[in-house]
Amino acid sequence: LAGIVRKVGNQNGPGLLFENITDYQNTLCRKLTAHTLGSRKRVALALALAPDSSYREITPFLRERFREKRSPVALSTGPVKSNVISGDDVDLYQFPAPRWHEGDGGRYFLTAAGLVTMDPETKIMNVGVYRGMVCGKKGIAVLTPETQHSGKHFSCYRALGKEMPVAVVLGWDPIFFMTAATPVRHPGYSEYEIMGALRRQPVELVKCETSDLMVPANAEIVLEGKISPDPATFEMEGPFGEYPGYFGGQASPKPVIRVECITFRNDPIFMGTLEGQSPGKLDEGSYFTCASMSAVAWNLLDDIGVPNVTGVWCKPVVAGTNLRVQVRKIYRGHAKQVANAVWGAGYYLAKNLVVVDDDIDIFDDDAVEWAVAWRTNAAMGDFAFFPGTFGSPLDPSVPLKERDVLKYGQGKWTRVLIDATINWDLEAEEQYGGKRYPPLSTDIDSKTEKKLLSRWKEYGI
Numbered sequence: 001l002a003g004i005v006r007k008v009g010n011q012n013g014p015g016l017l018f019e020n021i022t023d024y025q026n027t028l029c030r031k032l033t034a035h036t037l038g039s040r041k042r043v044a045l046a047l048a049l050a051p052d053s054s055y056r057e058i059t060p061f062l063r064e065r066f067r068e069k070r071s072p073v074a075l076s077t078g079p080v081k082s083n084v085i086s087g088d089d090v091d092l093y094q095f096p097a098p099r100w101h102e103g104d105g106g107r108y109f110l111t112a113a114g115l116v117t118m119d120p121e122t123k124i125m126n127v128g129v130y131r132g133m134v135c136g137k138k139g140i141a142v143l144t145p146e147t148q149h150s151g152k153h154f155s156c157y158r159a160l161g162k163e164m165p166v167a168v169v170l171g172w173d174p175i176f177f178m179t180a181a182t183p184v185r186h187p188g189y190s191e192y193e194i195m196g197a198l199r200r201q202p203v204e205l206v207k208c209e210t211s212d213l214m215v216p217a218n219a220e221i222v223l224e225g226k227i228s229p230d231p232a233t234f235e236m237e238g239p240f241g242e243y244p245g246y247f248g249g250q251a252s253p254k255p256v257i258r259v260e261c262i263t264f265r266n267d268p269i270f271m272g273t274l275e276g277q278s279p280g281k282l283d284e285g286s287y288f289t290c291a292s293m294s295a296v297a298w299n300l301l302d303d304i305g306v307p308n309v310t311g312v313w314c315k316p317v318v319a320g321t322n323l324r325v326q327v328r329k330i331y332r333g334h335a336k337q338v339a340n341a342v343w344g345a346g347y348y349l350a351k352n353l354v355v356v357d358d359d360i361d362i363f364d365d366d367a368v369e370w371a372v373a374w375r376t377n378a379a380m381g382d383f384a385f386f387p388g389t390f391g392s393p394l395d396p397s398v399p400l401k402e403r404d405v406l407k408y409g410q411g412k413w414t415r416v417l418i419d420a421t422i423n424w425d426l427e428a429e430e431q432y433g434g435k436r437y438p439p440l441s442t443d444i445d446s447k448t449e450k451k452l453l454s455r456w457k458e459y460g461i
Contacts, residue, residue, distance in 0.1 A: 002100045005034045005274045010281050012039060017269070021096045028083075028094040029221065032270040034112075037174055038284040043291070046174040047198065055291050056363060059313065062295035066184050070196030072203040078217025079265045084209060086261040091137045095221070096270050101241035105251050106133045108240065109140050109168070109223075112273040112284075114180040116167040116213050117153040120160060125213065126150065127169070127191040129181040131248075131275075132257065133237045140168070141237035141254040142227070146409035147346050147390055148183075154255065158229035165211035166227055166257055171220025171271040175199055181285060182292040183347045185300070209261045220268040224261040233258075243285065243319050245278035248394040253406065277317050286316035293320035297342055297349055301325070304341045308334075313362045321392070323350035324362040327421065335419035336384065343415055348392045354418045371420040380423050387414040 001018055008016060015036040024030050037043055044053040049061060097109040110132030118125045126149035132142040144151040150166075157164040169176070175198045179191050186194060192214070196202045205214040210224045234253035242248035273284045290313075297320075298312040311326035325338050335355035342350045354368060357375075361367045376382040391413025393403040403411040426436040433439065444452070 001032070002098050002274055006281075009035055009038055009274065009283060015042065018096075024096045027096075028085075028091075028264070029096060029268050029270050031267070032096050032098070032272060033171070034272050034274060035284050036271075037178065037288055038282075040287055042174075043178075043288045046178065046288075048200075055313070058291045059294045059298075062292055063298050065198050066194060066292075066295055066299055068197035069186075069189055069193035070200075070202050072192045072196060072205045072214070074214065075204050075206050075217045078204065078206045080215065080217060080219045080222055080263050081206060082264070082266050084261065084263050086209070090259050090262055092134050092140070092223075092259065093137060097134055098272060100272070100274050101247070101276070103247050104133075104240050105236070105238045106135070108132065108272070109134050110142060111275060112170070112177050112271045114169040114176055115142070115144075115150055116169060116215060117150045117164060118213055119153055120156050120162070123212075124188065125190040125192070126153065126186075127176075127180045129177070131240055131242075132168070133240070133254075135235040135237070135256060138225075138259045139235060140223075140225075140257040140259065141235040142257055143237065143254055143393075143405065145393060145405055145411075151409075154227060154229070157227075161229070163226040163228045165208075165213055166225055167208050167211070167213045167215050168223040168225075168257065169215050169219050170222075171269050172216045172218060173199065176216065177271075177273075178288050178292060181289065182296060183349075184292075184296055185303075209263065219265075220271065221262070221264040223257070223259050224263070225257045225259040227255045227257055229255070241274075241276045242394045243275050243277060243283065244321075244392075244394055244396060245276050245281070246394075246396045250400065252404070277319065279317060282316055286319065289319050290314055290316040293349060294323075296347070297323060297325070297345075300345050301338060301341050306334075306337050306341050308358075309338070310358045311362050320347075320349045321395075322352045323354070324368060325353065325355045326358055326360065326362045327355060328358040329421050329424075332424040335417065335421055339384065339386070339415075339417040343386060343389060346390075350415065351391060351395070351413050352416050352418070354420055357421045360420070368420070372418055375420045375422055376418060377423065380425055382419045382423060384417040384419070385414055386417075389413050389415055391415075 018032045041051045097107045114127045132140040135141045179195050192203045204217040206217045208224045215222045235256050236251045237254040238251045239247040277283045277286050294312045301309045308328040313324045314320045356371045360371045390410040393405050393411035
């Protein structure tokens with residue numbers, strides 16, 4: 001099954017629905033969908049945009065909508081409550097969670113699922129996407145780094161000496177997966193309000209059976225449970241084929257969701273995604289995180305007050321790890337201000353950051369490469385390093401021992417700024433017409449251009 005998903009993804013193929021899964025003809029769940037957002041066209045359709053919308057259009061659209069919110073509405077019940085099982089009837093093996101890669105440590109229930117948690121003091125919920133491996137009929141070992149929202153909530157419950165209630169949501173509007181997988185800032189409210197803004201209608205929620213957490217009324221499947229902070233309850237999890245295109249570390253103990261209740265629609269569809277991207281082999285998330293991460297970074301820079309940011313972009317294959325920012329530069333140090341703002345945000349963003357002037361098209365690889373080649377001089381401080389910062393625990397370029405989440409709470413990065421804007425420490429030169437850089441020699445002067453256009457057909461070229 002996973003091999004089919006990978007091959008279809010490599011060929012830029014359609015979304016997939018599996019209806020005849022080995023050993024799953026007579027179980028509670030018999031169907032699985034994957035690769036649903038695996039193209040720019042399907043991302044645009046999910047956002048109710050024109051199918052041929054470009055990322056130049058999708059990114060500012062998300063930037064605008066991520067600033068809005070629309071309150072959800074609570075219902076007394078919904079299709080996800082059609083079936084309720086609890087206690088001894090809970091059996092995760094009734095659901096076709098696959099082993100997505102040959103080298104995975106087990107079967108992964110959480111790949112495209114949303115993990116719902118709540119701050120114990122403010123009661124504000126969060127929905128995030130994390131990986132989770134089945135470790136028995138009622139257990140799922142999950143990776144929840146401390147800098148992520150679920151990890152912060154878990155640390156609060158641990159300080160209180162309490163278990164953390166959680167809900168796992170599989171299958172709903174594709175906006176759910178897109179929003180939950182993006183680190184959108186939402187002070188005082190949750191991702192549900194952002195989903196409502198994206199959909200232009202409120203999200204309909206129902207209360208869980210075993211906690212005060214709220215979940216989409218029309219979801220396919222919801223798991224309800226608790227995570228104990230007691231290390232004695234942790235189970236081995238991993239490795240897993242992760243988004244950088246490599247397996248994400250060795251097996252290690254992780255906190256476990258103890259599933260107490262499962263609610264689901266009639267004839268539910270399990271939803272998963274195949275992680276991992278490398279040149280020519282994009283995963284499903286690549287097609288939306290390039291735009292959503294760029295939109296989040298752009299809003300962050302605006303909120304902090306970095307002026308004249310005119311564009312932000314990261315290519316699909318790098319998932320925000322390499323980030324490009326375009327500015328209309330108005331003072332020396334402008335690029336360093338961009339770096340400080342992005343790096344202080346608490347996101348897995350911009351391990352490598354390139355800042356360019358507004359005459360450089362950040363969507364044009366050749367333009368960015370040209371700026372890096374001819375507008376940087378290491379001797380003049382155009383490369384800056386920020387060592388010892390938190391970073392993705394899944395980055396294989398970092399020694400494995402430095403990525404121990406249980407020991408350090410996070411991974412470890414040395415971040416790099418490449419300031420490919422024209423350096424304002426250069427003197428304005430008379431021979432350059434009073435500018436810091438010489439004029440371009442690749443432009444045809446206007447007089448010659450006019451003459452060429454008037455006679456072009458004569459040349460027979």
